[in-house]
Amino acid sequence: xSKVGTDLVKRGMAEMQKGGVIMDxxxxxxxxxxxxxxxxAVMALERVPSDIRAAGGVARMADPTITEEVLNAVxxxxxxxxxxxxxxxxxxxxxMGVDYIDESEVLTPADDIYHINKRDFxxxxxxxxxxxxxxxxxxxxxxxxxxxxxxxxxxNVVEAVNHIRKVQSQIRQLRALSEDEVMVFAKENGAPFxxxxxxxxxxxxxVVNFAAGGVATPSDAALMMQLGADGVFVGSGIFKSDNPAKxxxxxxxxxxxxxxxxxxxxxxxxxxxxxxGIEMSTLTPADRMADRSE
Amino acid sequence: xxxxxxLGLQGAFREHVRSVEASGAKGIIVKRVExxxxxxxxxxxxxxxxTMRRLIDKYDFLEPLRxxxxxxxxxxxxxxxxxxLASEIAGSDNVHLGLMDIKVERNAFGRxxxxxxADLDMKGIAEGYNAVFxxxxxxxxVGAGVDVLATYNDKIVLAQQGQFLACAFHPELTDDHRLxxxxxxxxxxxxxxxxx
Numbered sequence: 001x002s003k004v005g006t007d008l009v010k011r012g013m014a015e016m017q018k019g020g021v022i023m024d025x026x027x028x029x030x031x032x033x034x035x036x037x038x039x040x041a042v043m044a045l046e047r048v049p050s051d052i053r054a055a056g057g058v059a060r061m062a063d064p065t066i067t068e069e070v071l072n073a074v075x076x077x078x079x080x081x082x083x084x085x086x087x088x089x090x091x092x093x094x095x096m097g098v099d100y101i102d103e104s105e106v107l108t109p110a111d112d113i114y115h116i117n118k119r120d121f122x123x124x125x126x127x128x129x130x131x132x133x134x135x136x137x138x139x140x141x142x143x144x145x146x147x148x149x150x151x152x153x154x155x156n157v158v159e160a161v162n163h164i165r166k167v168q169s170q171i172r173q174l175r176a177l178s179e180d181e182v183m184v185f186a187k188e189n190g191a192p193f194x195x196x197x198x199x200x201x202x203x204x205x206x207v208v209n210f211a212a213g214g215v216a217t218p219s220d221a222a223l224m225m226q227l228g229a230d231g232v233f234v235g236s237g238i239f240k241s242d243n244p245a246k247x248x249x250x251x252x253x254x255x256x257x258x259x260x261x262x263x264x265x266x267x268x269x270x271x272x273x274x275x276x277g278i279e280m281s282t283l284t285p286a287d288r289m290a291d292r293s294e
Numbered sequence: 295x296x297x298x299x300x301l302g303l304q305g306a307f308r309e310h311v312r313s314v315e316a317s318g319a320k321g322i323i324v325k326r327v328e329x330x331x332x333x334x335x336x337x338x339x340x341x342x343x344x345t346m347r348r349l350i351d352k353y354d355f356l357e358p359l360r361x362x363x364x365x366x367x368x369x370x371x372x373x374x375x376x377x378x379l380a381s382e383i384a385g386s387d388n389v390h391l392g393l394m395d396i397k398v399e400r401n402a403f404g405r406x407x408x409x410x411x412a413d414l415d416m417k418g419i420a421e422g423y424n425a426v427f428x429x430x431x432x433x434x435x436v437g438a439g440v441d442v443l444a445t446y447n448d449k450i451v452l453a454q455q456g457q458f459l460a461c462a463f464h465p466e467l468t469d470d471h472r473l474x475x476x477x478x479x480x481x482x483x484x485x486x487x488x489x490x
Contacts, residue, residue: 001412002411002412002446004407004409004410009409009410013428016305016374016464018307018308018341019304019305020305020341020342036348039345040342041342075344077405077429097407099406100406124406252345252349
């Protein structure tokens with residue numbers, strides 16, 4: 001008797017991605033460049049976050065033609081994004097054989113109150129978080145992998161740094177609490193009690209947590225690893241740079257050897273221009289994707 | 295104490311270290327070639343085989359890994375690690391380490407939605423072992439010197455050839471350390487043999 005879609009199988013898939021880089025791609029050609037550069041998975045999209053930002057309007061699940069093209073182009077896992085709360089987009093992606101669904105704030109939320117009940121699905125989900133409350137709520141809904149939200153499409157790592165630090169710091173606080181203090185921590189952070197008890201016991205999240213949202217250089221990727229991320233998503237950073245193949249390889253190596261500064265220095269030479277960045281204070285509240293749906 | 299390295303370029307290497315230590319040996323994450331000299335055995339973990347191969351090439355691990363195996367030191371490849379050990383990969387001209395006389399097929403059980411858990415009987419090692427298969431490969435054919443130790447739905451998922459052990463599933467993801475303990479036993483025996 002075999003069992004599909006179990007927690008072990010869904011979370012285990014993310015465990016295999018650890019120490020790796022997941023790259024946003026918009027066609028088969030980019031997917032192949034990413035695979036060749038050593039990406040552990042690709043995220044199939046219609047537009048990278050910085051273009052979504054520039055285009056404005058409502059951003060939805062990609063045209064299935066693009067997702068299928070990417071699925072057929074590479075042998076590494078393929079992820080794709082569904083709008084927050086959009087059960088049908090997620091089911092469509094599952095039916096196409098996508099390996100992981102990102103219920104993502106990069107797209108315009110379809111439901112600004114509820115997320116998808118991810119336990120209903122065989123395919124695993126990754127969700128964004130800014131703090132431990134958000135992380136544990138998503139785990140409670142069945143997310144098998146987490147990532148920081150950061151601020152997508154900005155090329156500015158500051159928000160991703162804030163988010164990973166916040167999660168790590170709150171895990172340390174939680175571990176220092178006595179058992180009778182955990183319920184109040186749960187109340188104050190809107191966090192499910194049982195999941196907090198498990199994190200307190202094991203000293204870590206029960207799922208893999210990647211960095212995402214603003215990672216633009218090899219040093220940014222290594223920084224996120226040092227702050228405790230299990231791996232890195234790079235969205236606009238690669239294919240908005242001058243030399244995507246070289247940039248992609250450099251980010252993969254910096255993620256593996258995140259504490260080898262001499263190597264990171266070498267990798268960072270002559271990479272050409274990184275994507276243009278956006279200063280956070282120039283974003284209006286409506287521009288901030290990370291604040292969508294918590 | 296027996297020292298077992300876990301190739302730590304990418305993938306679930308920390309879980310393997312935990313499993314090795316639960317089986318009474320010392321587990322060491324290996325990121326550099328020179329670390330190999332100090333080891334009695336090596337685990338090549340699950341992860342993405344294409345990513346691992348790229349990093350293996352980049353850091354000139356390929357030949358030192360082959361030499362490690364050819365000296366008689368045991369290597370255990372799990373999932374992606376099994377693909378790296380194989381002498382033939384279906385549908386590909388690529389061979390990575392080529393140390394084990396097996397022909398494998400990548401993602402042979404399907405994509406992630408087809409990934410599964412199932413109980414396995416492993417010949418001489420364990421019965422009723424919960425094995426976790428994730429986008430898993432399997433072994434299509436084995437050479438003459440290879441022992442098939444477990445099958446699932448008639449597909450070969452665990453095999454041993456002398457000092458080389460390969461499985462299609464992920465022993466590091468559960469708390470059942472019987473297969474890792476079997477490998478630790480292989481390393482203990484080889485250490486005695488190589489010393490004498």
